[in-house]
Amino acid sequence: MSWNAEESKKGYEMLLEKLRVEEGEEEKIRSILEAINLFNSRKDKVFKEVEDIEELRExxxxxxxxxxxxxxxxxxxAARKMEDNLCRVYFARDGEEARKIVREIVGDAKLVVKSKSNACREIGIVEYLESHGIEVVETDLADRVVQLLGEEECHPxxxxxxISKERWSEAFSRETGREVPPEAQAITDASREGVRRAIMNAEVGITGANAIVAxxxxxxxxxxxxxxxxxxxIPPKHIVIAGINKIVPTLEDGLSVAEATTLFGTGQRFGTxxxxxxxxxxxxxxxxxTTIGLHGAQExxxxxxxxGRRRALEEGMEEMLYCLNCGSCLASCPVYMSLGEKYSCGYFGGIGMAFGSYIFGVQRAFLEGLNFCTDCGACAEKCPSKISSNEIVREIRRKAWEELGLLLPPHMRIRENILRTGNPFGESPEKRGEWLKS
Ligand code: SF4
Ligand code: SF4
Structure with a gap:
């Protein structure tokens, strides 16, 4: 494969750009580390209460x-059982198909409410619906403030x-039309009003799924x-968007996923x-x-x-699809703990690079930070599914070079040196003794 110098240099520039520390970023990283410390200390405690955490992971x-x-x-x-249960099931090959299906189901509705969902984020459903004149209200508290302030998410x-409490207060003071003090409880109370009103009036609710039991x-x-x-x-129509890798065989497996998601994600024994x-x-x-539609959704x-999930499977990346999106791996990743959300490609961290390369393409993952991974393997230690993201990333880097000719310029120099002189420094092998002196 010949070197794609132009794209490789562009990728290198983008990485250097991500390494530049912008104003306020140190504060952001401090906040992320505080959250990680909180979750880690909770996990240390709660893991002791679980009889056999290794058995759960297995x-x-x-x-x-x-x-x-x-x-x-x-x-x-899974599809047949859901249809037997009077659900309507659709298959989407890619984000575009999924967005079109959602658009058809939403129909003439003008207000949609949505909960936190990685699959929704993956296909950009909020931006898509908004571009069609449909109002989408995020109902998760943190997602709502991010939406109101037009900020970027920094952790799954x-x-x-x-976001500082002052800015939270500013967002909800503006939304409610009254002064909301910068205090956690006051902000929580104020946020409920607008979100609750939207949920009661929405015609469609969109969620993801942690598991679908076949x-x-x-x-x-x-x-x-x-x-x-x-x-x-509450809304008459409920749309669930979920990757095919969310399917598990049995109810017991679904419960294991629910248990592990909170244990590893937030350090709670079980979700509320x-x-x-x-x-x-x-x-x-x-x-x-049989009549449909009492107090829950009618559809x-x-x-x-x-x-991209089937392609990942065909290419031997099965382990990547074990991901529960719990975010636990980020709590040990030196790159995420230094760069925060800059280490992402649709999803955060090394696993995000893996998913991103199948969803958006290897080239985009290369530009977004595929080469940031230090290959330390710490993520696998913290992962409920024991995913070795580093091995997956290593394989995608190989693909980046072999299929697209993408290699960072410093790596290219090392490669050329090895080919030319047999060592990464490009020094004469006959003069090894002199290297020691210098
Ligand atoms: S192997 Fe890569 S993704 Fe995993 S913790 Fe280390 S740097 Fe992060
Ligand atoms: S790779 Fe593992 S730890 Fe990271 S989000 Fe997925 S399941 Fe959680």
Missing amino acids: RIRRAKKEVLENLDYYVEM VVPAIH ETGTIITVENEGNISLVSR YVNFITGPSKTVDVGLE VHVILLDN
């Missing part, structure tokens, strides 16, 4: 492996940790705030709310006839998203 790996090795079988089973679990067709979501429960029940949704709200109370639409 159970998740077994469940994910089983589905991914028999993907068509489990996708078909606490995306607004970098044997029962049950959608599982885990949360602390209670907004997902409301978003999935765990929702099991097996179809729209229904009853047979009146003459044993449940499930979009199963591929978006």
Whole structure:
């Protein structure tokens, strides 16, 4: 493969740009580290309460492996069971197809409420719906302040940790039209008003899923705030967008995913709310006839998203698809702890580079920071699914070179030196003794 010098140099410039410390960034990194320390100390405590954490991790790996090795079988089973439960199921090959499906389901609705969802972020559903004149209200507290202030998320679990209480207060004072003091409880109370009003008036609620159980067709979501429960029940239409890798074989596997997501993500023994949704709200109370739509959603639409996942599987990247999106790996990643959200390609961290290269292409991952990974392997230690993101990243770097000729200029120099002189310094091998002197 010949060197793609132009793109490689561009990638190097972008990495240097990301390394530049902008005003306020040190403060942001300090906030991220505080959150990481809090979660780590909670985890140290709560892990002692779990009888066998290693068995939990193995159970998740077994469940994910089983589905991914028999993907068509489990996708078909999950879809059939969900349809039996009166859900409508759609398959989206990529983000564009998923967005079009959502647009059709949303129809003439003018207000949509949404909960935190990686799959939604992955396909850019908020921007897409807004570009079609539809108002989308984020209902997760941190996502809402990020939306109101037009900020960037900096962490998958606490995306607004970098925003000062003064700015939170400013955002919700503006939204409520009254002075909201910069205090956590006052801000929480104030945020509830607008979000609750939007949920009550919205025609459509969009959520992701932590797991989809193939044997029962049950959608599982885990949360602390209670907004997902409301978003999935109050609006007449509930849309679920989930990667095909969220499917697990059994209810027990789904519970393991729910348990591990909070244990590893936030250091909680279990999420405050765990929702099991097996179809729209229904009853047979009146003459044993099934009628739809009481106090929950009348329609449940499930979009199963591929978006590069099958290709990753075909190319031997099965382990990448074990990801629960818990964010635990970031708590040990030296790159994320130095750069924050700059170390991302759609998703955060090394695993984000892996997903990003299949969703947006290897070239984009190369430009966004594929080469930042130090290959330390610390992420695998913290991961509930024991994913070695470094090995995946290493493989994608190989692809970047072999298929696209992408190699950072300093790496290219080392390569040329080795080929020319047999050592990375480009020094004469006959004069090894003299290297010592210099
Ligand atoms: S191997 Fe890479 S992604 Fe994993 S913790 Fe180390 S630097 Fe971060
Ligand atoms: S790679 Fe592991 S630790 Fe990181 S987000 Fe995915 S499941 Fe969590």
